[in-house]
Every structure is written in C-alpha cells, then in structure tokens.
Amino acid sequence: MKGTFIGELEELVLLTSAFLANEAYGVAIVAEIKATTGREVNIGAIHTVLHRLERKGFLTSRLGGATSERGGRRKRIFSLTPSGESALTRIFQIRTRLYKKIQPTFS
Template sequence: MKGYHLGELEELILLTVGVLGKEAYGVSVLEEIKNQTGRKVNISAIHTVLNRLEEKGFLESKMGGATEERGGRRKRLFNISAHGRTAITEIRSLRNKLYDQIPPLALDFSYGN
C-alpha cells in the first residue's frame, strides 16, 4: 500500500480517539475535539467518519458503557487498532520529513554566512 490515505477530519478523529483511550465514542470525540481545537463538528459527521475508519481497519469497536442519559443505550466504544497506530505514526513521520525539508526563511540569520 502506498501510504495511508486519510482525510483531514479523519486524521483529526483518529488522533482524538487515540487521546481518549478507552472512552472514545461519538459524543466524547465531539467534546474532545471541541475542547482541544475549538472546532464544532456535527455528530453525524463524526459517526460517519468513525464508521469509515473502522471499515478501513484503523479502529476497532465494541458495544458497552450504558448510561442513564442515553436511556440505557450502550455506546459504541472505539479504540485505535494496531493498523491505525502504524498509520498515524507513518503520517506523522511523513509530515515531519516534509517539514524538515522546507528551506529556512531568508531572514533567518543563523545561515547568514
């Protein structure tokens, strides 16, 4: 496979799921994104992306953790799969690699000589 194709929102959500550890499900992901980035994402968009990531094998899920607010309904709890972990590591290193190759700004005097 030639790299991992992840959209911007997909990457964001994948990372958030990683951050949340074992408590990642639709609403918690929504809240976490809001808190960390201040960005409001629609809940249905989050569901769609979570499902898609699971289909692609980046996430695993199980049902569990019913609460009263949910009317006794279980959550679908997501967890990063090994494949997902390699994917974010890969993406990160790719980004870093690219970032490191950006030429320094002209006004950076450290390269002045």
C-alpha cells in the same frame, strides 16, 4: 489505494480516539475536538468518519456501558487497531519530513 490515505478530519478523529483510549465514543470525541481545536463538528459527521475508519481497519469498536442519559443505550467505544497506530505513525513521519524540508528548525 483508498485504505492507505487518511483525510484531515479522519486524522483528527483517529488522534482523538487514541488519546481518549477507553472513553472514545461519539459525544466524547466531539467534545474533545471542540476543546483542543475549537471546531464544532456535527455528531453525524463524526459517526460517518468513525465508521469509515472502522471499515478501513484503523479502528475497532466494542459496546461499552449504558447510561441513563443515553436513554439506556450502550456506548460504542472505539479503539485503535495496530494498523491504525501504524497509520498515525506514518502520517506523523511524512509530516515531519515535509516540515523539516521547509524549515529545518522543526524537530
């Protein structure tokens, strides 16, 4: 099923949104990804991923406050749904299990 799998960038975005909690919107996510991984991600790509995740039901969004630097537009703040959280947990478990198979010292 399409909904159950998550791509690499999707995972990154999902994690970042979880981390940023109430501040998870486009520009902030791009900045955070850049800060932690050093990757320059295009804003359009982030939006694509955010909307896809929302469609898959891992994220939900609400409109946040407007700032003048956004030309008066409100931010769309994303937050994890329970199924998003469980997806992250599942991925983490799968990864850990695999890592342990190749190198038991990973804990």
